[in-house]
Amino acid sequence: MSFSATGSDALAPHWAVSAIDPADLKRADDLARERLAQRAVGQQIAFGFVHSEGDDPLLERVALAYEIAVIEGLEELSRPSGANDALRNQAVAAASKALDIRRLLPVPENTHDRLFFVLQFSALAYCGDRWSDLRRWYKENEKQSDAPSVASVSWDQRILYRLFDCWVRLFRKRSWDDLDQIREIIAGLREDQKHYERQSLQNDSQAADQVMALRLVALYHWAKGTEILALYMIQGQGTDPFSQIDKHFEAAISAATASGDAQHEVVLRWLHAAGRIMVTNSLWWALRSINSRTSKFVHSLTHRDHNAMFELLPPQRVALRERGLLDQGKTAVIIDLPTSGGKTLLAQFRILQALNQFDAEGGWVAYIVPTRALSAQITRRLRQDFEPLGVKVEQLTAAVEVDTFEDQLLSERDQPFHILVATPEKLSLVIRNKRVKRPLVLVVMDEAHNLETVGRGLRIELLLATIKSDCPEANFLLLMPYVEGTESVARWLAQDVDEGQAISLGTVPWKPNERIIGLYRAVPNDSKSADWFLAYETLTTTEKAMPLHGTHRIGGIRPIDVPKSRVVNSKKNKQMGLWLQTAAAGAIMSDRGTSIAVANRISSVWKMADEAAGNLPALDPVPTDIGLVQDFLRTEVSSEFQLVETLKHGVGVHHAGLSDEVRALMEWLAETGSLRMLCATTTIAQGINFPVSSVFLSETGFYDGSKKVEMEPREFWNLVGRAGRINQDSVGVVGLAEGSDRNARIEFVSRSTGALVSRLVTLLEELANQGSIANLSEVLWKDQWEDFRCYI
Incomplete structure (x- = not known):
């Protein structure tokens, strides 16, 4: 099942949806967005x-109208490959729209109603290809998903109560143990059956006994289908899980229908579709019959203690x-995925395929990263994930020469x-000097959009x-x-x-x-x-933003303790101290998770950190990691180092002037969620996977030496894409200081990213426009041609 925009277009003429006034549909969309924003950040932003x-x-x-549109396509979603793609797409789009509303409505308090609401809501999320949103909902609504007591x-x-517990575990997938307990629950029901079944069929009425027998048949088949599904999700057992799941759910639905229990029948139909989709999404199904290394990798992903993974995101x-x-x-x-779309995992699968393919030749893989910070992070992740497979991962320093230790490592x-x-x-x-005698079989380049940057693109x-010329066996995987x-x-x-294959x-x-x-x-x-206070004007000029309207206050009056004269000149209506405003915004939003405050100068970064730390209470006690x-x-x-003091308040600093070790420690603290706020320069944009709730920028440009350079749209979206990443927050908040030119800021946010442009072609076009293309030798001495001189 693929996510598609065409299904949304097909919803408008649907009879159930078209029966509602278009103004009411728009009002419902607006309400859903407003309530989501209010629930997520209402304590920090005073929405009106x-x-x-x-x-x-x-x-x-x-x-309900959207759910009717889903129900019409449930059978299509319950098939291995639907014959009616239009109906299937309609069901997926309608489920997604219904989920946007249902997640904001109150959960029924009555136990019976609550159980069926949670089960149908969860199935709705799977039908709408929104399982990641569902897992966040479970984290935010733990009490509502508690299984009732089975006493008396x-x-x-x-x-029913035990099966509810099983399906909550299937939907939330906290860990391998969480899913493995389903097997124990079903086994416990088999034991309980010996003690309770006979009594349940003694109702002094043949009709009542018959209805109960049919109800129990439906529940027994439901339990068996649940067990098969859970076993496949944790172990990948069975070459055709669909036939077994279909067999038991179809039998359960027939029995529920015969018993006259319409609610039971409906929820079984929802869960049947959800179960099939869950298998389709699973790592086991998507990567079946690839190779032994990949199977072992999937096994390790599903069994690891922290952040176990069972399913692929839709783009993956x-x-x-x-x-x-x-x-x-x-x-x-070439893979073009949005930030937080799971590019690294896709690269890992391609790496294992290449290593398996060239195992006899001793092939190796190069993983290229733009910064030392990202190099350290990727190395940690690859070592953690590949160690159980016996795959050895090494990291080279960013020094401009190969030292003795690295030379020994390369020739081992x-x-x-x-x-x-x-x-x-x-x-x-390494490549030019042929340091590694074994064949290079795959080159993975992370943040490959740097191909077009001025400094390093060429x-x-x-x-x-x-590599293409000197390493004939090398394949390429570019991530951007x-x-x-x-x-x-x-x-x-x-x-x-x-x-060549472009996956956009x-x-x-x-x-x-x-x-x-x-x-x-x-x-x-x-x-x-x-x-003074901070006003936050929501923008609707880009489809990447939630379409909210209005201007709202962030935090309270005087959000940080500085006078009005340092942030605004009310007589001239002039904005001042943009780094102070950014520090204030970041400090306010740090209440809901780590916030990033970005400035364009290192000196401004330190001043932001000082100001934020001075206005945030000291951590008591100081977390062990920070200590x-x-x-x-x-x-x-030094004991007098400024960062020691700001860390007391949970404020970190990250910029190119810090040593590799200090930056790595800041990244570690951010990854573990120990920091309230991280003050940084724009270098933080290069692929760091921080669990961040918000990002605030004081400027749209940065300094390259003494020259101020405007940030490219791609850099901006890559940076702000860190806000509210997958498994972190349902809503991320991004802010840009308005400064002296509001229209320019709005235009900046509205710019599209565009196609990737060769840096070499750009330089040649500049020469052609100057009429100097025939005199290339006369300009090769210039700085921008240094890499080309080295190459030739």
């Missing part, structure tokens, strides 16, 4: 939404099953590495050209966010014109979460002469 008593009935009516209830109720599933990511006939693959033959993580500059030294482009038209890059890198999913309807984007500015508070970092800084830097 106006609601009425008729809102809940309207939302119920609209949700009838046998059929006992089974499409890339693997529909777009040919693991097609061995494709020698160059007894226990050679399988994967080498390096920056483009370091890998270029260097990266020429590195890829060198928000890039259009990558087919030309794939064709260039492929060994044959038909062997950056513009699909699926989103990891909702995101509020807006401009913030300081506003004088007339009640006191020195008071260890403070001890390191006192020992290795």
Whole structure:
């Protein structure tokens, strides 16, 4: 099942949806967005939404209309491959719309109603391809998903309550143990059957006994189908799980229908569809029959203690099953996925395929990353994930030469590495000097959109050209966010014109979460002469933002303790101290998770950190992780180091002026969720996977030496894509300081990312426009041609 925008277009003429006035449908959409925003960030942002008593009935009516559209397509979703794609797409789109409303409505308090609401709501999420949103809902509504006590209830109720517990575990998937307990629950029911079944069939009425018998038959088949599904999700057992699941759910539905229990029948139909979709989404199904290394990797992912993984995100599933990511006939693959779309996991599958394919030849994989920070993070992840498989991962430093230790590592033959993580500059030294005698079989380049950057784009482009020329066995996998038209890059890198594959999913309807984007500015508070507050104007100029309207206050009056004169000149209506405003916004939003505050100068970063720390209460007690970092800084830097003090308040700092070790420790603290706030320069955009709730930028440009350079749209969206990432928050908040030119800021946010442009082609076009293309030798000495000189 693929996510599709066409299904949404088909909903409008549906009879149940068209029966509702278009104005009411729009009002329901607006209400759903407003309530989601209010629930997620209402404590930090004072929204001025106006609601009425008729809102809940309207939302119920609209949700029901969408659910009717889903029900019409449930049978299509319950088939291995639907014959009616239009009906299937309609069902997926309608389920997604219904979920947007249902997740904001109150859960029934009555036990029976609550159980059926949670089960149907969860199935709705799967039908709408929104299982990641469902897992967040379970985290936010733990009490509502608690299984009722089975003490002093009838046998059929006992089974129902136990099965509810099983399906909650199937939907939330906390861990392998969480799913494995389903087997124990079903086994316990088999034991209980010996004691309770006979009594449940003694009702002094043949008709009542017959109805109960049919009800129990439905429940027994439901239990068996549940057990089969759980076993497949944790172990991947069975070559055809669908036939067994279908067999038992169809029997359960028939029995429920015969018993006259319409509610039971309906929920079974929902769960049948959800169960089939769950199998289709599973790692086991998507990666069946690939190779032994991949099977072992899937086993380790499902069994690990922390963040066990059982299912693929929609774009991951499409890339693997529909777009040919693991097609061995494709020698160059370009993956364009939105931030938090799961690019690294896709790269891991391709890596294992390459290592398995060239195992006899001793093939190795190069994983290219743009920064030392990302290099350390990727190395940690690959080592953690691949260690159970015996895959050796090594990391090269970013130094401009290969030292003795690295030379020994590269030439090791007894226990050679399988994967080498390096920056483009370091890998270029390894390739040009032929340091590794074994064949390079795959090149993975993370954040590959850097191909077009001024500073390093040409260097990266020429590195890829060198690899293509000198390493004939090498295939290519380039990972990038928000890039259009990558087919030309794939064709260039492929060994044959038909062997390139561009998988572009950056513009699909699926989103990891909702995101509020807006401009913030300081506003004088007339009640006191020195008071002020932050106003946040939500923007609707881009489809990447939740379409909310209005201007709202962030935090309270004087959100940080500085006078109005430092942030706004009310007489001239001029914004001032943008870094102060950014520090204030970040400090306010840190209440709901780590926030990132970005400035364009290192000096401003330190000032933001000081100001934020001064306005946030000290951590009491100081978390162990932060205490260890403070001890390191006192020992290795100084007990008077500024960062030691800001960390007392949960405020970290990240910029290029810090040592590799200190930056790595800041990343570690952010990854563990120990930081309230991280003050950084724009270098933080390069692929760091922080669990971040919000991102605030004081400027849209950064300094390259003494020259101020405007941030590219792709850099901006890659940075703000960190806000509210998958498994973190349902809503991410992004803010940009309005400054002196509001219209320019709005235009900046509205810009599209566009296609990737070769840096070499750009330089040549500049020469052509100057009429100097014929005199290339006369300009090669200039700085921008340095990488080209080295190449030739």
